[in-house]
Every structure is written in structure tokens, then in C-alpha cells.
Amino acid sequence: xxxxxxxxxxxxxxxxxxxxxxxxxxxxxxxxxxxxxxxxxxxxxxxxxxxxxxxxxxxxxxxxxxxxxxxxxxxxxxxxxxxxxxxxxxxxxxxxxxxxxxxxxxxxxxxxxxxxxxxxxxxxxxxxxxxxxxxxxxxxxxxxxxxxxxxxxxxxxxxxxxxxxxxxxxxxxxxxxxxxxxxxxxxxxxxxxxxxxxxxxxxxxxxxxxxxxxxxxxxxxxxxxxxxxxxxxxxxxxxxxxxxxxxxxxxxxxxxxxxxxxxxxxxxxxxxxxxxxxxxxxxxxxxxxxxxxxxxxx
Amino acid sequence: xxxxxxxxxxxxxxxxxxxxxxxxxxxxxxxxxxxxxxxxxxxxxxxxxxxxxxxxxxxxxxxxxxxxxxxxxxxxxxxxxxxxxxxxxxxxxxxxxxxxxxxxxxxxxxxxxxxxxxxxxxxxxxxxxxxxxxxxxxxxxxxxxxxxxxxxxxxxxxxxxxxxxxxxxxxxxxxxxxxxxxxxxxxxxxxxxxxxxxxxxxxxxxxxxxxxxxxxxxxxxxxxxxxxxxxxxxxxxxxxxxxxxxxxxxxxxxxxxxxxxxxxxxxxxxxxxxxxxxxxxxxxxxxxxxxxxxxxx
Numbered sequence: 001x002x003x004x005x006x007x008x009x010x011x012x013x014x015x016x017x018x019x020x021x022x023x024x025x026x027x028x029x030x031x032x033x034x035x036x037x038x039x040x041x042x043x044x045x046x047x048x049x050x051x052x053x054x055x056x057x058x059x060x061x062x063x064x065x066x067x068x069x070x071x072x073x074x075x076x077x078x079x080x081x082x083x084x085x086x087x088x089x090x091x092x093x094x095x096x097x098x099x100x101x102x103x104x105x106x107x108x109x110x111x112x113x114x115x116x117x118x119x120x121x122x123x124x125x126x127x128x129x130x131x132x133x134x135x136x137x138x139x140x141x142x143x144x145x146x147x148x149x150x151x152x153x154x155x156x157x158x159x160x161x162x163x164x165x166x167x168x169x170x171x172x173x174x175x176x177x178x179x180x181x182x183x184x185x186x187x188x189x190x191x192x193x194x195x196x197x198x199x200x201x202x203x204x205x206x207x208x209x210x211x212x213x214x215x216x217x218x219x220x221x222x223x224x225x226x227x228x229x230x231x232x233x234x235x236x237x238x239x240x241x242x243x244x245x246x247x248x249x250x251x252x253x254x255x256x257x258x259x260x261x262x263x264x265x266x267x268x269x270x271x272x273x274x275x276x277x278x279x280x281x282x283x284x285x286x287x288x289x290x291x292x293x294x295x296x297x298x
Numbered sequence: 299x300x301x302x303x304x305x306x307x308x309x310x311x312x313x314x315x316x317x318x319x320x321x322x323x324x325x326x327x328x329x330x331x332x333x334x335x336x337x338x339x340x341x342x343x344x345x346x347x348x349x350x351x352x353x354x355x356x357x358x359x360x361x362x363x364x365x366x367x368x369x370x371x372x373x374x375x376x377x378x379x380x381x382x383x384x385x386x387x388x389x390x391x392x393x394x395x396x397x398x399x400x401x402x403x404x405x406x407x408x409x410x411x412x413x414x415x416x417x418x419x420x421x422x423x424x425x426x427x428x429x430x431x432x433x434x435x436x437x438x439x440x441x442x443x444x445x446x447x448x449x450x451x452x453x454x455x456x457x458x459x460x461x462x463x464x465x466x467x468x469x470x471x472x473x474x475x476x477x478x479x480x481x482x483x484x485x486x487x488x489x490x491x492x493x494x495x496x497x498x499x500x501x502x503x504x505x506x507x508x509x510x511x512x513x514x515x516x517x518x519x520x521x522x523x524x525x526x527x528x529x530x531x532x533x534x535x536x537x538x539x540x541x542x543x544x545x546x547x548x549x550x551x552x553x554x555x556x557x558x559x560x561x562x563x564x565x566x567x568x569x570x571x572x573x574x575x576x577x578x579x580x581x582x583x584x585x586x587x588x589x590x591x592x593x594x595x
Binding site: 117144195248293 | 327328
């Protein structure tokens with residue numbers, strides 16, 4: 001009798017406990033659903049302008065003006081034709097590629113060279129000079145822009161790609177990043193063995209250090225590439241010939257020249273977004289991982 | 299052997315020499331030359347003539363310069379508050395274990411950060427065009443307004459649109475930075491809080507936010523430096539009604555490369571530099587003060 005009542009009580013409390021757990025589970029399940037919906041909604045809003053851009057690029061101006069467009073139309077080729085008749089957008093694409101690839105290559109090589117120099121050579125001014133490099137990162141880019149223009153003019157380098165490419169060798173962030181890489185990825189013992197084998201210092205850098213730093217160099221390359229690809233003010237100031245301009249400056253001129261031709265403008269900006277989508281699709285894991293890793297280093 | 303080692307260390311200068319050579323020619327040279335030009339009157343063709351402090355005197359009386367400072371600050375504040383709120387909320391959500399496909403969401407939210415700023419400016423100018431843009435078409439279809447909103451006719455709305463470009467372009471970056479900060483918080487802290495009976499909200503306020511402080515400071519300082527220099531996107535939007543979207547760097551650009559007043563443009567550049575330095579120092583000082591206060595309590 002007594003035993004029975006105890007077990008009855010126990011089972012009742014167990015039931016209560018169970019239903020509480022179930023209620024909690026249901027509540028947190030509901031919360032999870034709401035969070036999921038919010039997240040998907042946020043992703044949708046984030047991509048909506050790009051979707052609208054792609055869709056609108058395929059419609060005739062009359063339709064763009066009149067209605068809300070949600071599905072692809074059939075005027076992409078017409079819009080594209082009007083665009084390329086006036087603005088040499090693929091030439092701009094090629095110009096961007098030339099400037100960006102050479103500037104990235106130079107930026108990577110000299111960032112690695114100087115980062116390695118700071119990492120492996122204990123020269124007298126190492127500390128102060130490195131602090132100086134870090135301090136230059138704080139200088140805003142526009143401070144010297146007028147002097148830059150005037151000096152390039154004096155050197156006769158205006159309207160050439162040199163002022164856009166050569167300064168890439170001086171990238172404080174790249175130096176900082178690759179110095180840290182050289183610190184951790186290039187062991188001193190290997191360099192010593194290279195010296196014993198009779199390599200000179202530059203050969204040691206090229207044959208031993210550079211291969212060890214390659215993965216990090218590739219990562220930095222993505223960021224230098226994107227930064228240079230998006231650059232606008234400097235080429236606009238340095239280059240006079242429209243046919244020499246890179247893509248961002250061409251896009252800006254599309255805006256000015258097609259003030260009421262919306263279809264052509266949409267095609268123009270869509271062309272500038274597509275390569276970024278491709279790069280991102282190929283390297284998004286690397287890019288995102290490095291943005292996050294970079295945040296912790298600061 | 300020992301002497302050889304000391305000798306080797308001097309090779310380091312050769313490795314860093316190209317970096318500094320390019321720095322002196324293409325960076326420091328132009329900066330110093332700009333400083334000289336800021337004391338001259340120069341229109342690009344004749345030789346610069348020395349005018350003393352005239353450009354700086356003019357700068358202090360230039361109402362448009364002060365307006366551009368005000369515009370830049372308003373646009374920055376309008377973009378930074380929702381930007382950090384959204385970034386932090388999304389980071390907290392995406393840090394939860396039950397979310398699947400995290401990488402896809404990281405990628406979607408970060409993507410706008412990589413798109414060319416000029417393209418973003420043109421895209422938003424097109425979307426918010428009051429007669430032809432899809433923004434008006436959408437809110438009219440949803441029944442929020444009856445007549446199209448003339449966005450670029452109102453100074454505040456124009457500033458809001460420039461701010462929303464920046465917000466859209468940078469929230470994903472800040473979200474990733476916050477996520478990195480969240481991942482660096484040790485798991486056992488949360489377990490201890492759970493044992494003590496803290497709920498989700500309490501752990502967020504008492505554990506997550508204080509430990510995210512260094513990361514928050516980092517984003518604040520970088521966004522101050524970046525926000526003061528916005529140019530590409532607002533240039534595509536234009537100066538706006540009553541010059542409401544004219545930013546500091548746009549003012550510099552117009553003086554130097556539209557009106558060809560290079561001397562005065564150089565003075566504006568140094569004015570902007572001083573403002574950015576002050577803003578950066580101020581934000582660092584603010585975070586220090588808060589640190590001290592919290593240290594006492």
C-alpha cells in the first residue's frame with residue numbers, strides 16, 4: 001500500500017518532469033524556427049539588390065520605368081549592345097586585369113621580401129623601423145593625393161600605369177601579415193643550412209623561404225587583388241585617356257553617359273559584379289577564414 | 299663564425315630597402331609635397347606661388363567644408379549604429395550550434411563587402427531613382443506608400459541612402475569579426491554560467507559582451523578611419539539636395555580635380571587628416587576611460 005503510493009507519486013512527478021521537458025523542447029523548437037526564418041529573411045534582403053540588378057538588366061527601358069520586375073526579360077542583348085557601342089567596357093575589364101595582376105604580383109613579392117627581412121634579420125633599426133611601418137598604416141590614403149598627382153606629372157608618368165602599379169610594393173599591411181607568417185612558418189635552422197650550402201641571402205629567400213610562405217602569400221593575394229580591382233580615385237586622377245581606364249572608372253562614366261538609359265546602366269554594373277561572384281565562389285572559404293583570423297590578430 | 303652572424307644581420311637592410319624606397323618616392327614624397335602645396339596658390343599650369351596661410355584661413359571660413367564634415371559624421375552615425383547592431387545580432391545567431399549551413403550564410407552576408415564601391419553607388423542610385431527605381435515599386439506594391447517617394451529630394455533621405463550603402467557593404471565584415479571574437483571565448487565560461495542558472499540573455503550581457511570588448515573597439519576604430527574617408531559611393535549618388543551628401547573627401551576632390559584649386563585642395567587634405575587623427579585619438583581615449591571606470595567598479 002505504502003509502496004504503491006510512493007511509486008504512484010514518483011511516476012506522477014516523472015510525468016510532470018517529462019511534460020515540462022517536452023514543453024521546453026517545444027518552446028525552444030519554436031524559437032529555433034523563428035530564428036531560422038529571420039536568418040533566411042536577412043539573407044534574402046542582403047541579396048535582393050543584386051537580384052533586382054540582374055533581373056532589371058534584362059528588360060527594356062519602357063518596362064523598367066513602368067512596373068516592378070521580378071522575372072527575367074528578353075532585352076539583355078539590346079541593353080548590352082547600346083552599352084558597348086558607347087563605353088568600351090571589355091577594354092576596361094582588360095585594363096583592370098593588367099593593372100590588378102601586375103600590382104598584386106609586385107605587392108606580394110615585395111611584401112614577402114620585406115616581411116622576411118624584418119622577421120629573420122636582427123639589424124640595429126629593426127624595431128623602430130617596424131613600428132614606423134605600422135604607424136604608416138594609420139595615414140589616410142587621400143592625404144598626399146594632390147602631391148602624388150603633381151609629382152607623377154613632373155616625372156612624366158601621368159596617363160601611364162606605372163603610378164598605379166609600382167606603389168603596390170609599399171604595402172604596410174602586406175609586410176605586417178607576411179612578417180608574422182615568416183616568424184612562424186620559416187625555421188631559422190633551414191636558413192642556416194642554406195648558408196652552409198653556400199647560397200647567398202637572396203637565393204635562400206627565393207629557394208627556401210618563399211616556397212614555405214606560399215600558402216599565406218596566396219591568401220594575401222586574394223585581398224590585394226580585390227582591393228586593387230575596386231580602386232577608383234587614383235586611376236581616375238592619373239589616367240586621362242578613356243580607353244586606358246579600369247572598370248570602376250568606366251562604370252562611373254556609364255552612369256554619366258547613360259543618364260536615362262537604365263537598362264544599359266544595369267548591364268554595366270552587372271558586368272562589374274559577375275567576376276567578383278566568380279572569385280568569391282572559388283575562394284569564399286579562404287576569404288572568410290582569413291577575415292576572421294585577421295580580426296583576432298589585431 | 300660569430301662575426302659572420304653579425305655581418306649577416308645587416309643584409310636585412312637590403313631586404314627592406316625596396317619597400318622604403320617606394321614609400322619615400324610614392325607615399326612620403328607626395329605627402330610632404332602636398333604640405334608645401336597647401337601654402338601655395340596653384341591651378342596646375344603656372345608655377346605654384348607662395349601664399350602663406352591663406353588656404354588654411356580660407357578653410358576655416360569655408361562653410362561648405364564644415365557642412366561636409368557634418369554630412370560625413372551624420373552619414374557615419376546613420377550607418378554605424380544599425381550596422382553594428384545587425385552584425386552583432388547575426389553573429390550571436392550564427393554562433394549557435396543548431397544553425398546549419400553556416401558557411402553559406404557567412405558567404406552571403408560578407409559578399410557585398412567585396413563588390414566595387416562605385417558599383418554599389420550606381421546600383422543604389424538606380425534602385426532609389428524615384429520614377430524608375432525598384433525601391434519605390436516594391437513599397438508601392440506592398441501598399442506602404444501611395445505615391446513614389448522622391449528620395450534624393452530630401453537631405454535626410456539622401457544621407458540615409460548613402461548610409462545604407464555603407465551599412466550594407468560593411469555589416470558582413472563586422473559580423474565575421476564579431477564571430478571570430480565569439481569563437482575565442484572559452485566554452486567552459488558558458489558551461490559555468492549554465493550551472494549557475496543564468497539564462498541566454500544574462501550570459502549574453504554578462505559574459506559575451508564584456509569579452510567582446512576588444513573586438514568591438516577594433517571595429518569602432520577601423521570604422522571611424524574608414525567612415526571619415528567615404529568617397530566612391532556618395533560620388534555616384536551626387537552632392538544631394540542642399541549638398542547634403544557632399545562628404546569631406548568629395549569636397550577635396552571637387553576643389554582639386556574639378557575646380558583645379560590644387561593649393562586649396564591640399565589644405566583640405568590636411569584638414570581632413572587632422573580631423574581623422576582627432577577622431578581616432580578620441581575613440582581610443584573613450585575606450586580607455588570606460589576601461590578605467592569598469593576597473594574601479
